Amino acid sequence: MKHTVDTNPDGQDSLLELRVLLVGSHPEIWRQLELRGSTSLDQMHGVLQVAFGWEDAHLHRFTDSDPFAPLRPINGAIPEAPQWLPTQWCEEPADRPEEDCSLDQLLARGSGMAFYEYDFGDNWLHRIELISRRPATISTPPARLIGGARRGPLEDSGGMPGFEEILDALADQSHPEHIEYLAWVAEMTGADEPFDPAFLDVEAINRELILVLHRRTGRTP
Structure with a gap:
C-alpha cells in the first residue's frame, strides 16, 4: 500500500x-533537530530512535497532546x-497510520507541540516542541541534529526512575549492586568503557x- 503525506497547503x-x-529527565536529556515539515511520522520515529540511542525494540506512538494528562x-x-x-x-477507532501524517500536520493539531512515546512498559515520553519554521x-537535509544534552537512557532500564537508580549505583563503588550494574551496562552497550x-x-x-533516512526514503541527506 502506497502512503502519501501532504506538505504545507x-x-x-x-x-x-x-x-x-x-x-522527567533530571538533568534534562534533550535534542535540537532540524527536519523537513513533510517528514512522515514513521520517518520521524526513525530519527528519534537514532537521536536518543534507542534500538527500536519496543512499540511506539505519536499523540498531539500529553497521553498521560487527564482528559x-x-x-x-x-x-x-x-x-x-x-x-x-492500528486496531482501535482512534488509531491512525503514522505513515499518512507529516510533522507539519501533527504539530498543527497540537499548536506546535506533540508527543512520542516509546516502550509502553518503561514509558519513555518525548515532548516535541516547534521552535521555528522557515522555507x-x-x-x-531531511534531518540534522544541531544540539542536545546527555546520552539517552539504556533500553529496558525501568523508565526514568530505574535509569536514575542505575546511574546512582554506577557512580558509587560501595553500592551493593555496583558490580552487577557494571556488568549489565557492559552487556547492554557492548563496551567495557565507563x-x-x-x-x-x-x-x-x-x-x-x-x-x-536513506533506508526509509531512498534520499541521501
Whole structure:
C-alpha cells in the first residue's frame, strides 16, 4: 500500500527546528533537530530512535497532546484521544497510520507541540516542541541534529526512575549492586568503557541519520 503525506497547503516544504525533551529527565536529556515539515511520522520515529540511542525494540506512538494528562469528559463521556501508529498496529477507532501524517500536520493539531512515546512498559515520553519554521531549500537535509544534552537512557532500564537508580549505583563503588550494574551496562552497550551519561556524539548521530533516512526514503541527506 502506497502512503502519501501532504506538505504545507501552498506546496512549499518547510524546515522545522524542534526541541525534543525526554520528559522527567533530571538533568534534562534533550535534542535540537532540524527536519523537513513533510517528514512522515514513521520517518520521524526513525530519527528519534537514532537521536536518543534507542534500538527500536519496543512499540511506539505519536499523540498531539500529553497521553498521560487527564482528559475532560464531553457530554459525560471521556473522549478517545487520537494516536498515530504503524499501519499494522492500528486496531482501535482512534488509531491512525503514522505513515499518512507529516510533522507539519501533527504539530498543527497540537499548536506546535506533540508527543512520542516509546516502550509502553518503561514509558519513555518525548515532548516535541516547534521552535521555528522557515522555507526549506533543495539543499536542505531531511534531518540534522544541531544540539542536545546527555546520552539517552539504556533500553529496558525501568523508565526514568530505574535509569536514575542505575546511574546512582554506577557512580558509587560501595553500592551493593555496583558490580552487577557494571556488568549489565557492559552487556547492554557492548563496551567495557565507563558509562558516561553526559556524553553526546552529535557527529556520530548525524552520520547514522544519513543511513536511516536513506533506508526509509531512498534520499541521501
